[in-house]
Amino acid sequence: MITKVLTSKNKEEYNSLIIHPVQTWDWGDFQISQGHTVYRLGVFDDNDKIVSAYSVSFHQVPKFKFSIGTILRGPEIDDQMIQQVTELAKKENAIFVKFEPNITYKIFDNLNNETVVSSKPQFNNLLSSPKVAFYPHTYLIDLTKSETQLLEFMHSKTRYNIRVANRYGVEVKEQTDDKGFEIYFKLLFDTTKRQGFYLHSEKYNRDLWKKLKDTGMVHIMLASYQNQVLSAFMIFKVGDKLFYPYGSSLDTNRQVMAPTLLMWEVIKLGQTLKCKTFDMWGCLGPNAKETENGFGFHRFKQGYGGQLIEYVGTYDLVINQNLYKLYNYTDKARWKLLRFKANLLKSFRK
Numbered sequence: 001m002i003t004k005v006l007t008s009k010n011k012e013e014y015n016s017l018i019i020h021p022v023q024t025w026d027w028g029d030f031q032i033s034q035g036h037t038v039y040r041l042g043v044f045d046d047n048d049k050i051v052s053a054y055s056v057s058f059h060q061v062p063k064f065k066f067s068i069g070t071i072l073r074g075p076e077i078d079d080q081m082i083q084q085v086t087e088l089a090k091k092e093n094a095i096f097v098k099f100e101p102n103i104t105y106k107i108f109d110n111l112n113n114e115t116v117v118s119s120k121p122q123f124n125n126l127l128s129s130p131k132v133a134f135y136p137h138t139y140l141i142d143l144t145k146s147e148t149q150l151l152e153f154m155h156s157k158t159r160y161n162i163r164v165a166n167r168y169g170v171e172v173k174e175q176t177d178d179k180g181f182e183i184y185f186k187l188l189f190d191t192t193k194r195q196g197f198y199l200h201s202e203k204y205n206r207d208l209w210k211k212l213k214d215t216g217m218v219h220i221m222l223a224s225y226q227n228q229v230l231s232a233f234m235i236f237k238v239g240d241k242l243f244y245p246y247g248s249s250l251d252t253n254r255q256v257m258a259p260t261l262l263m264w265e266v267i268k269l270g271q272t273l274k275c276k277t278f279d280m281w282g283c284l285g286p287n288a289k290e291t292e293n294g295f296g297f298h299r300f301k302q303g304y305g306g307q308l309i310e311y312v313g314t315y316d317l318v319i320n321q322n323l324y325k326l327y328n329y330t331d332k333a334r335w336k337l338l339r340f341k342a343n344l345l346k347s348f349r350k
Helices: 008-017 025-033 079-091 147-153 156-168 178-195 202-212 258-272 295-302 321-349
Strands: 002-005 037-044 050-060 067-074 094-101 104-108 114-116 126-128 137-142 171-174 218-225 228-238 241-249 277-279 307-311 315-318
Touching: 002 079, 008 025, 008 037, 008 050, 025 037, 025 050, 025 202, 037 079, 050 079, 067 079, 079 094, 079 315, 094 321, 147 258, 156 258, 171 258, 178 202, 178 218, 178 228, 178 241, 218 258, 228 258, 241 258, 258 277, 258 295, 315 321
Parallel strands: 067 094, 241 277
Antiparallel strands: 002 037, 037 050, 050 067, 094 315, 104 114, 104 307, 126 315, 137 277, 137 307, 171 218, 218 228, 228 241
């Protein structure tokens, strides 16, 4: 096997092997628009055919000559990948490269009994990362089931809330165009502002839409009540998989359960699009507690009866040991400050 850096002529082959939105060629173009350096790599067999592919993105540390590399939701890590990425990391003056494979480690049943389905990476030069990029767990919904079966697997409260939304006459439609994006983005901004969440900049969100809107990957879904949009989701489709990365809702007319119906219609959209799996993009673990940050979103996703899984984890390939320690210390302090500011603003709004 030989690993090569790919060019635009390999885009179609590359995308045919990718199973997660943040690894697609178009997502890489979006990363480049944000000022990052992106390498797409292909692993070729003896017949010069690409059999595996992944992207590594290098983000410049502000005001310094160093960078941080990431391979998020990529393939299984092997020696050849580490060797190739190490060479690129040194070229890009990287402090470290963060690996987060899209590989399932455990699955859980309804009683939280776990089954280990793969092993964690074991490499001497990989450290368990102190900070994750994605949630370590997610819910996966099997879209090959019938609508009746999907409803049976749901929590009874979720089924009830779907019926409530229907009785109120909540309307759901897809509007994947510039107008739909503006509606979605306004709700997203209002939601994060109200709840004190961290939000990427307006430029980030608009650049993301600009780069992805014509790829066929993105779908914007809106739920309305009495001609007012109450909830909006941005959904991604890659191959036969559907993903729910971003959602927002107003804090008004909550009794009509618009987000609950919207998610159900998204699930049915996935079936229409011939998807086999719906990845809900992250949740808390099997023993989630109401006091944990993000429990509300966890419980919302849990209600749809998906399979809870745990990924193999997040690992750092350290290139510069001293700067790695300094970076983690500084980054931890920065996020503490950001959370303090967010909580302070949130308390002022109460």
